[in-house]
Amino acid sequence: MSTTDHALPLAEPARQSWGLLAEYLTVPELLAAAEKVRNAGYRRWDCHTPFPVHGLNDAMGLKPTILPWLVLGAGITGGSIGMGLQWFTNAFDYPFIIGGKPFFSVPACIPVAFELTILFAAVTALLGMLVLNNLPEWYHALFRSKQFRRATADRFFISIEAIDPLYSPEATREFLKLTGSSHVELIEEEAD
Amino acid sequence: MHQAPPINMELEAQPLGALAHKVSILAGIVGLAGLGIAVGLSKMGEGASERFYHAYLVSFCFFLSLSLGALFFVILQYLTRSGWSVVVRRVAEVTASNVLLLAVLAVPVMLGANHLYEWTVTNRVMEDDLLQWKEPFLNLRFFLLRLAIYFVVWVGLSRFYLGHSTRQDRQTDPRLTLRLQRWSGPAMLLYAMTVTFAAFDLLMSLDPHWYSTIFGVYFFSGAVVGFFAWQAVVLLLLQKAGRLQQAVTAEHYHDTGKLVFAFVVFWAYIAFSQYLLIWYANIPEETVWYLRRQNGNWALVSIVLLVGHFFLPFFALMSRHPKRRRMMLAVGAVWVLLMHWVDHFWLVMPEFAADGVVPLGLMELACFVGLGGCFVAGVSWGFRNRAVAPIGDPRLPESLAFENV
Numbered sequence: 001m002s003t004t005d006h007a008l009p010l011a012e013p014a015r016q017s018w019g020l021l022a023e024y025l026t027v028p029e030l031l032a033a034a035e036k037v038r039n040a041g042y043r044r045w046d047c048h049t050p051f052p053v054h055g056l057n058d059a060m061g062l063k064p065t066i067l068p069w070l071v072l073g074a075g076i077t078g079g080s081i082g083m084g085l086q087w088f089t090n091a092f093d094y095p096f097i098i099g100g101k102p103f104f105s106v107p108a109c110i111p112v113a114f115e116l117t118i119l120f121a122a123v124t125a126l127l128g129m130l131v132l133n134n135l136p137e138w139y140h141a142l143f144r145s146k147q148f149r150r151a152t153a154d155r156f157f158i159s160i161e162a163i164d165p166l167y168s169p170e171a172t173r174e175f176l177k178l179t180g181s182s183h184v185e186l187i188e189e190e191a192d
Numbered sequence: 193m194h195q196a197p198p199i200n201m202e203l204e205a206q207p208l209g210a211l212a213h214k215v216s217i218l219a220g221i222v223g224l225a226g227l228g229i230a231v232g233l234s235k236m237g238e239g240a241s242e243r244f245y246h247a248y249l250v251s252f253c254f255f256l257s258l259s260l261g262a263l264f265f266v267i268l269q270y271l272t273r274s275g276w277s278v279v280v281r282r283v284a285e286v287t288a289s290n291v292l293l294l295a296v297l298a299v300p301v302m303l304g305a306n307h308l309y310e311w312t313v314t315n316r317v318m319e320d321d322l323l324q325w326k327e328p329f330l331n332l333r334f335f336l337l338r339l340a341i342y343f344v345v346w347v348g349l350s351r352f353y354l355g356h357s358t359r360q361d362r363q364t365d366p367r368l369t370l371r372l373q374r375w376s377g378p379a380m381l382l383y384a385m386t387v388t389f390a391a392f393d394l395l396m397s398l399d400p401h402w403y404s405t406i407f408g409v410y411f412f413s414g415a416v417v418g419f420f421a422w423q424a425v426v427l428l429l430l431q432k433a434g435r436l437q438q439a440v441t442a443e444h445y446h447d448t449g450k451l452v453f454a455f456v457v458f459w460a461y462i463a464f465s466q467y468l469l470i471w472y473a474n475i476p477e478e479t480v481w482y483l484r485r486q487n488g489n490w491a492l493v494s495i496v497l498l499v500g501h502f503f504l505p506f507f508a509l510m511s512r513h514p515k516r517r518r519m520m521l522a523v524g525a526v527w528v529l530l531m532h533w534v535d536h537f538w539l540v541m542p543e544f545a546a547d548g549v550v551p552l553g554l555m556e557l558a559c560f561v562g563l564g565g566c567f568v569a570g571v572s573w574g575f576r577n578r579a580v581a582p583i584g585d586p587r588l589p590e591s592l593a594f595e596n597v
Contacts, residue, residue, distance in 0.1 A: 054595040068511070107471050110464065 019142035022181035033179035078120025082113030223565020230558035245304035261419025262287035270376035274591035286574035364584035449515025488548015
């Protein structure tokens with residue numbers, strides 16, 4: 001234990017800029033700005049709104065989600081497992097005559113196959129949605145902004161991350177102002 | 193939503209006027225000619241009149257189910273206070289109100305009851321303990337009374353909703369919507385009871401020894417599938433006629449397609465629920481109904497129904513793209529309607545021809561064309577002086593701006 005430890009000055013944690021947050025007052029302003037950001041070629045950016053905004057996907061140029069394909073695949077998997085398990089246990093691995101019924105019969109197996117189809121598809125839809133949205137996310141640099149709290153009430157935001165290849169602290173700020181933003185804010189976070 | 197030009201609903205929803213007049217008269221002539229041919233055929237040969245009544249019942253129940261599906265949709269929209277559907281609701285209101293015409297077309301079913309229903313023939317009832325036991329319910333007088341009650345309820349409900357909605361076109365009074373909403377709960381209960389018992393009376397009692405408690409739901413599920421397919425077709429035709437071209441968008445077709453898909457699955461679920469219990473229990477007095485439908489060529493019809501009424505539309509309508517493309521949705525809707533007719537054919541005809549022969553010929557076609565012509569004429573007549581969308585509905589703006597997220 002060194003006696004000089006407490007004498008060391010407490011260093012300010014190093015900060016680095018996470019990106020820029022631009023505020024908009026109305027939906028049309030946001031949509032127009034989103035189209036400009038998209039056309040400028042930015043990749044690492046997002047829109048934040050208090051409610052679903054129709055047409056925002058198009059304005060942002062988002063690709064359709066692959067979630068339906070995941071759900072379809074999971075549904076087929078679930079149905080196959082439901083059918084396969086009943087066939088394997090009843091007709092293949094341990095055939096056993098019960099009430100003179102056939103070992104394997106499609107109508108009798110449909111309820112289980114159906115339920116497993118639904119179960120797999122529904123669970124995949126929920127988990128897939130969470131994973132594709134990077135949820136749950138306990139911390140986000142944007143939460144440091146006081147202004148950003150209004151994204152759940154009455155303001156619309158566009159954020160551009162500093163790791164975007166086109167990002168430059170000055171030029172991007174000017175660009176966002178030109179898109180009609182009422183207020184552009186620099187978001188910082190602690191350096192890794 | 194943004195930068196969309198305002199839609200002139202007065203113009204978009206203009207009554208069809210002379211066009212509807214012309215379609216009504218043409219379809220009416222075709223319909224009467226079809227019925228005339230069917231009646232003519234019924235005089236030729238032995239068993240021809242029996243076949244006529246059965247073939248008539250097939251198509252009668254088919255078109256009745258479209259109107260009943262429409263009535264369900266109208267009541268449901270008020271029950272759930274839906275916004276998206278306002279612009280397409282008039283199609284359902286007019287289709288539902290056509291039940292008045294079907295009340296008239298029910299007369300041959302009533303007159304031919306002794307050709308259709310074994311339990312109306314006194315001699316047969318005398319020899320049969322079960323039919324005697326069921327006589328307090330299954331007798332001709334009470335049957336006719338029940339049919340009258342069903343049609344009074346359906347005509348009353350459909351006129352009530354269409355009348356208020358049409359009055360709103362001019363008055364734009366939201367209180368009319370409130371009144372329709374207030375009555376939608378009791379209306380739905382009344383609807384459920386009458387449709388269930390009508391299915392028992394008209395279709396299930398064709399084999400009075402057999403019963404299935406889920407039969408009413410089976411008829412209902414098919415009716416709703418048929419109606420949504422019909423709605424898609426009528427909307428496409430209205431747009432062809434220059435109406436609702438901006439008001440009805442891919443979003444509304446998407447939802448209609450979703451509902452076709454959902455009720456195709458529901459129909460299969462109900463049909464299989466009925467089948468599974470009877471198949472598993474394997475009691476002769478219950479399985480006889482399915483046995484008749486898997487003998488000889490009826491097995492083929494059953495398979496066509498299983499594949500065509502469930503598997504094909506299920507996979508064809510699963511993705512969002514076919515539901516949003518008009519031509520693909522139109523093809524799907526016409527196919528589903530055809531299969532819905534096969535469903536009724538499959539419910540009725542095996543009781544007439546149980547020996548494995550599938551009677552599908554000129555008689556069935558004539559009855560279909562005959563009743564179809566009358567049905568189309570009636571629906572078209574309803575669009576003559578009436579806006580093709582409820583332009584006074586307080587939720588119309590919501591419907592116009594509607595988008596699937």
